[in-house]
Amino acid sequence: MIARLLTAALLAIALAAPASAASRIKDVATLQAARDNQLVGYGLVIGLQGSGDSLRNAPFTEQSMRAMLENLGIASEGGRARAKNVAAVIVTANLPPFVQSGARIDVNVSSLGDATSLAGGTLVMTPLRAADGEIYAVAQGSVIVSGFSAQGQAEQLTQGVPTAGRVPNGAIIERKVEASLSDTASLVLQLRNADFSTAVRVADAINDYTGSRFGQRLAAEEDARTIRIRRPKGISFARFYAEIENLMVESDGPARVVVDERTGTVVIGNDVRISRVAISHGALTVRITEMPQVVQPEPFSRGETAVEPFTQIEADQPDAKVAVLDGPDLQTLVSGLNRLGVKPDGIIAILQGIKSAGALQAELVLQ
Structure with missing residues (x-):
């Protein structure tokens, strides 16, 4: 039997990759x-074509607009503004x-009020602050929006x-964050994915290089994520790290199966x-059809025309199979799943059942 390939949305697996790929x-x-370092600020986007905040529902937009005009030396007292070409935004970077x-x-700009679109707007000078409350940058410029909205009656x-x-x-x-490596005795590497095996391999690779280059072992793993490296003499930190x-x-990591039930994606x-x-999988389909029948009385019987209900129920269970799965490697596992010929939701149910049976030697992550 020729195995049917699952769609790309079902299994995102790189079968052509080697078992352990080397990385820098x-x-x-x-x-x-x-x-x-994260920065955040509050500002205004102007120049919108009637798609800004309604100032009645977003009073902070009107207050900010009046404060901006007063800072520019323009009196704005009396009357309520009705313009909808201004939107209050949060700016992040x-x-x-x-x-x-x-x-x-x-910088990223996101609407704070009830504006419908920021397309065509211009961000007015906005200070960006860090967690310490100090201003580190100032943002201003035309906002580029990829989405659009069109509305009719x-x-x-x-x-x-x-x-x-x-x-x-x-x-x-406007202000730089002090981070100098010239007077540091050691530098610290942090793994993106914590793993003891990977930490040891990184330390060993660095020690092999520094042993032949500088005649000493300079790296030591501290835990599953941290590797500390001492700086050798006679070389700058920037040049040393570049080497x-x-x-x-070869990075390592725990065996994991990621399942996204919303999109039907399975990553193994x-x-x-x-x-x-052994796995048995079959989909049961029940079809109920209502076909009422009209019953006519016999001639001259003084009877009345009536509608007689008629219901037809069909039950079908196609492609019900029993298969034996044994996955000593990834390709064998995928071939076994393909032999079942099930849809993405069936694959997800099978994996959850295998995990409950204790036969899945991996972590099952549901998203």
């Missing part, structure tokens, strides 16, 4: 000193490490999210194993 240290670990004053970064079409956008290079760094970040290591890790188990 920079791809599996990050430098602890080189961390991003990530401040990269080692960034200097005057550099530019991208009887129908409305919305694609994407028109109330959120982005300002490329929209923020100028070791391209070393190749390469190390997933299934003990020998």
